[in-house]
Amino acid sequence: MARHLDPAxxxxxxxxxxFYRDLGLSEFYRRPVDEALxxxxxxxxxxxxxxxxxxAEVQSAKSQAALSLEDQPISARKPFPAPPQIAAGVPxxxxxxxxxxxxxxxxxxxxxxxHKGRNKLVFADGDPNARLMFVGEGPGADEDAQGLPFVxxxxxxxxxxxxxMGLKREEVYIANxxxxxPPGNRTPEPEEANTCxxxxxRQIDVVRPQVLVALGATAATYLLGHRQPLAGLRGRVHAFRxxxxxxxxxxAYLLRDPRQKKExxxxxxxxxxxxxxxxxxxxxxxx
Numbered sequence: 582m583a584r585h586l587d588p589a590x591x592x593x594x595x596x597x598x599x600f601y602r603d604l605g606l607s608e609f610y611r612r613p614v615d616e617a618l619x620x621x622x623x624x625x626x627x628x629x630x631x632x633x634x635x636x637a638e639v640q641s642a643k644s645q646a647a648l649s650l651e652d653q654p655i656s657a658r659k660p661f662p663a664p665p666q667i668a669a670g671v672p673x674x675x676x677x678x679x680x681x682x683x684x685x686x687x688x689x690x691x692x693x694x695x696h697k698g699r700n701k702l703v704f705a706d707g708d709p710n711a712r713l714m715f716v717g718e719g720p721g722a723d724e725d726a727q728g729l730p731f732v733x734x735x736x737x738x739x740x741x742x743x744x745x746m747g748l749k750r751e752e753v754y755i756a757n758x759x760x761x762x763p764p765g766n767r768t769p770e771p772e773e774a775n776t777c778x779x780x781x782x783r784q785i786d787v788v789r790p791q792v793l794v795a796l797g798a799t800a801a802t803y804l805l806g807h808r809q810p811l812a813g814l815r816g817r818v819h820a821f822r823x824x825x826x827x828x829x830x831x832x833a834y835l836l837r838d839p840r841q842k843k844e845x846x847x848x849x850x851x852x853x854x855x856x857x858x859x860x861x862x863x864x865x866x867x868x
Contacts, residue, residue, distance in 0.1 A: 661806045665779055667822050668786040676709035679787045683780060687760070693776040695761035695769075701728035702761060705784060707754035712856055713746075714754040714790035715739065716781065717831060718799040719769055725762040730755045735832040739796075741867035742832065746849055747858050754788050756781055758803045774803050785822065792852045793824055797831030815848055818855065825855045842866055 671679045684704050690696055703720040706729050715731075723733030731739045740750050759769045759777045769777075781803075785793065795801040798811050804826065805819065814828040829848035830841050846866025853860065 661803070662775055664806060664822075665782050668783065670789060671787050673710050676787050680705070680709055680784060683783050683787070687780055690760070693761075693773045695759060695763060695773050695777075698764050699761040700725045703728055703730050703757060704760060705754060705756040706730050707750065708752055709754065709788055711752060711754040711788060712791045713748065713752075713852065714756070714785065714788055714793045715796055716785075716793065716800045716804060717755070717757045717796040719757045719759040719766075720762040721766050721833075722762070730757055731832070734836060738832040738835060738867065742845070742849060745846070745867040746853050754784075754790065756784055758800055768799055774799070778803050782822075790824060792855045793821060793826045794849075794852055795826060795828045797834060800831075801828045815844070816851075818851060825852075827852050827855075842868075 687702065687704070690702060703724050707714075717731060720730065721733050721735070723736070724730055730736070739755075743750055743753055758774050758781060760780070761777075763769050763773070793804070795804050795814075801811065801814050802808050804821065805814070811828065811830070819826040819828070827848055830845045835842050835845055843866060849866070850860065
C-alpha cells in the first residue's frame with residue numbers, strides 16, 4: 582500500500598499550489614492546478630509518489646518564475662469581444678447620478694454563474710469626478726462581505742499606495758473587472774469577465790479619469806483587450822479611451838512578493854507625473 586504524507590506536509594503543499602493558482606499560473610503544471618493538488622484539501626491523503634511529482638511541478642514553476650510570477654506568458658484563448666464605443670461625456674455634476682443609474686441597471690445581477698456564491702455585489706468606491714482610477718480583478722472575501730472594493734489586506738496596501746502618491750482614497754475611484762467574488766478567489770473566467778466588463782467600461786466613461794491604473798494582469802488583459810505578460814505592459818503609458826492607462830502589480834501580489842513594491846512604486850510615479858503630482862519627500866514608496 583502506498584504511503585501518505587503527514588497532514589502538516591500535505592497542508593503546506595496544498596497552500597503552495599493555491600498560491601500559484603491565485604496568480605493564474607496553472608499553465609505551468611502538466612495538469613491544471615485545481616485537478617492536480619487542491620483535491621488534497623478534501624482527501625484523507627495523497628500517495629507519496631504522486632505528491633513527490635506534484636512538488637517537482639511546483640519547484641519547476643518556481644524556477645520559470647525567476648523574474649516575476651506575473652511576468653510569465655498568458656495562455657491564448659478565444660478573441661476578446663470589441664469594447665463598447667466611448668460614450669458621450671457626462672458633466673461633472675451629473676456623474677454620481679449616472680453611476681447610480683448603472684448600478685441600478687445591474688440590479689441583483691444573475692447574468693453569469695458568479696452570482697450563485699455572492700454575498701454582496703461590489704460595484705465601486707470613491708469620487709465620481711476622480712482624476713485617478715484603479716481597476717482590479719474582482720472582489721475577495723472581505724469585499725464580498727462589505728460590498729466595497731479593496732477593503733481587505735490588499736485594500737490596506739492600496740490605501741498606502743494612494744497615500745504615498747499624496748492622495749486620499751476618497752479622491753480616487755476604484756472598481757474591478759467583475760463585481761462578484763469568484764469561488765476561492767480564482768481568476769475570473771472569460772465568460773464571466775466579458776459579461777461584466779461592459780459595465781466597467783461604462784463606469785470608466787462616466788468618471789473619465791485622466792489616468793487609469795490597471796492592477797495586475799487580469800485587469801490589464803480585459804481593459805486592453807489582449808493578453809501579454811505584465812513585463813511587456815509595465816513601464817510605459819498606454820493610450821486608452823481618451824485617457825492614460827498605466828499597468829502595475831496587483832496589491833495582493835505585492836503582499837506575496839514584497840520585493841516588487843519598488844517596481845510598483847515606479848509605476849505609480851509615472852501616474853503621478855501624468856497627473857502633475859509632486860514626488861513625496863521619501864522615494865521608498867508604500868509599505
